[in-house]
Amino acid sequence: MLRFSLAIHIMKLGGSVIFKGENLLDMEPEDRSLSGLLSFESPVEIPGVSNIDFLNMAYNARRRKLGIPELGPIEVLEADLSVLDEIDSGLDADALQDVAKVVNGLLTPKKSVLMVTHYRRLLEFxxxxxxxxxxxxRIIKTGDxxxxxxLEKEGYKAMSTA
Structure with a gap:
């Protein structure tokens, strides 16, 4: 839902999301994209083709067309802000480490990543x-x-009292 609100934004429920000094929620989806926002979620699985195989085939085809060296699909798009929604869902340990390498490669002083996850394991990398x-x-707690x-030990109740 967060990914759709930032990238597509069908209806405004209130609040603001400031990126590069502008409220994303006041912009059309195509203008958000032009400002450097990229939203990515694991694609729906195709029977017999894993998500990681699908992504590898898609980004390798794009990479070859552009004549650039092998990179993660998100790196090819060079977004200033990448919104990654549950990219760790369904990944084995090796694939998770591969995804983490790509995400870590995106993190620069001029590029940001907003990740949505329900699992701690991605934060190990x-x-x-x-x-x-x-x-x-709503954001109920911010920290490291x-x-x-x-949260894992005590649940959401601990977030509102901590």
Whole structure:
């Protein structure tokens, strides 16, 4: 839902999302894209083709067309802000490490990544600047990766009292 709100934004429910000094929610989807926003979610699986195989085939085809060296699909698009929604879903340990390498490669002083995950395991390979805990569409807690441990041990109730 967050990914759709930022990239596609069908209806405004309130609030703002400021990126590069402008409110994304006041912009048309194509203008958001032109400003450097990329939203990515694992594609729907095709029977017999894993998500990672699909992504590899798609980005390799694009890479070959552009004549550039092998990179992650998101790197090819060179977005200033990449929104990655549950990219760790269904990945084995090796694939998770591969995804983490691509994400870590995206992190530069001029490029940002907003990751949505329900699992701690991706955070073993990626060190985020901030962790935001959301409940009912609102950020209820912001901190570092330590709040993930508290959330896993004590649940959302601990987030509202901590």
């Amino acid at each position: 990626i060190q985020p600047s901030y962790v935001h805990v959301m409940e009912d569409g 990766t330590n709040i993930v441990s508290v």
